[in-house]
Amino acid sequence: MKKIVTLIIGTLLVFLMSGCSNSSTSNAKIRSSSHNGSPSISFATDKQQIWFVLSADDFDKNGKNVIPDQMIITKNGKATVYNTGYDYSAPKYYKHYLRIRKKVHIPTIGDYSKMSDKQIISQAATIDKNSYNLMKAYFTDRNLDPALSFHYTFYAYSRPVSHSMKITLYTDRTGNKTITEKITLSNAARKQISYDKTQHSSNLSYKFTHLVNKPATIYQSHYYGYFFSDSTTSDSSASAENEYYLTRSSKTPKVTFDSLKTPGAVLH
Secondary structure, eight states: OHHHHHHHTTSOOOOOOOOOOSOOSGGGGTOBSOOOOOSEEOTTOSSOEEEEEEEHHHHHHHGGGOOOSEEEEEETTEEEEEEOOOOOOOOTTOHHHHHHHTTOOOOOHHHHHTSOHHHHHHHHHHHHHHHHHHHHHHHHHHHTOTTOSSOOEEOOOOOOOOEEEEEEEEEOTTSSSEEEEEEEETTOOOOOEESSOOOOOOOEEEEEOEEEEEEEEETTEEEEEEEEOTTSOOOTTSOOSOEEEEEEOSSOOEEOOOOTTSTTEEEO
16 A cells, blocks of 8 residues: 555545556566457446456455455446555554454455445445545544654545546557547545645546456456556556556456547547
């Protein structure tokens, strides 16, 4: 969770992603352009999809034991973002945090793999609120540190709501092939914690640079989707580290970028 702590220091915490390094070598374990056929899956498909956002390097190393950073539920051009990944390593004197951590369960991707989509969706709001309470407790304990030169302030918890997706497509030099897709959710970043008065973006954005058509299998669940590598783009407004965006499918789909025919899609 190093990235999360870093984001908090100097910015509003908007529950964006976590990651560990810039290396994309290990991500080749599931990143592939091969596929065995239909049906096709894209991020903004009309069909309801549950997407898990995970640190790619953590997932390649720890598999089923990784806690997703976020869960994004998409349907009919809209997305609802749930925060799922606040599990800090805290010292024993962080009493507020450790007391709450004992009471709540933060699911791993392995836990989600054993659940039905209906079960996941029914628990999403509770998991999101648990993540907020853990974050607040952790930084309440940090405020008690006498060496801290500032104090964190907290905003009241707000529930996730759906937002329309703006889709930006980037093509290769021929203009005929999409090589990157960026999803922007305007005004979707929920204010949770701050220690300064700087104005920060209220948007959430996610970027995909590779297709994941070779399945990542956790127990009996098979995951497909997208990969983002920060080594392939300098756009600092989108995701900032190596990440997977994975959805479960019982079939063998062909993952594609969205097209210009997708509502809300524009060409960069």
